[in-house]
Structure formats: C-alpha cells, structure tokens
Amino acid sequence: MGIFDRFKDQAQDKAKDISDAVEEEVNEKTGGKYSEKVDQAQQKVEGALGMGDRKEDPAP
Template sequence: MGIFDRFKDQEKAKAKAKEMSDKAEQQANERTGGKHSEQIDKLQQQAEDRMGIDDDPNK
C-alpha cells in the first residue's frame, strides 16, 4: 500500500464520519422536534473539529 492509498483511505474515513455526524444531528433534531437545533449543531461542530473534519460552510 503506497502513501497515496493511505491518503485515499483517510479521506474515505473522514467522509464516512461526516455522513454519520450529519445523520446523528438529523436524528437528534427529529427527536427533540427542532427545539434544540442550535445546541445540537454546536455540539456537532465541536465533535467534527475534534475528529479533524473541517467541512462547515458557515465558518
């Protein structure tokens, strides 16, 4: 496995983590009826920052 294959694998892992994070945010918003959407979004961004996912268009 070459160095570029490792980068591809990391990008795939980050994409999967982002997808899972988005789905978790969506489910939390559905369960709370959207009452806590700002807090949930803030928590999601903190978790993504810790995982190294910097994909927020609002930054």
C-alpha cells in the same frame, strides 16, 4: 495522493455522513427544539476529529 490518503478521506467522509445523520435524528426526535445546541456540539466534535479542517476537492 497515496493509498493511505484515500483511505483517510473515505473514513472522514463516512464519519461526516454519520455525524450528519445523528444530527438529523436528534433534531427530529426533539422537534428541532435544541437544533442550535446540537449543531454547535456537532461542530465541536468534527473540529476535535479534524474533520472541519478538510477542504473539499473541486469537482473534476
């Protein structure tokens, strides 16, 4: 794995963390009323960014 691959992985990890935090915040603010729609939107955004294509590396 090259250095650029590691940077890409780190950026995708950070983006996933931010995406999860935003989803949690929206669900908290709306009392979970729109949680299904928020989850669908999150999945679409992550898919468009190629984040859904990543396979998790097995634990060492």
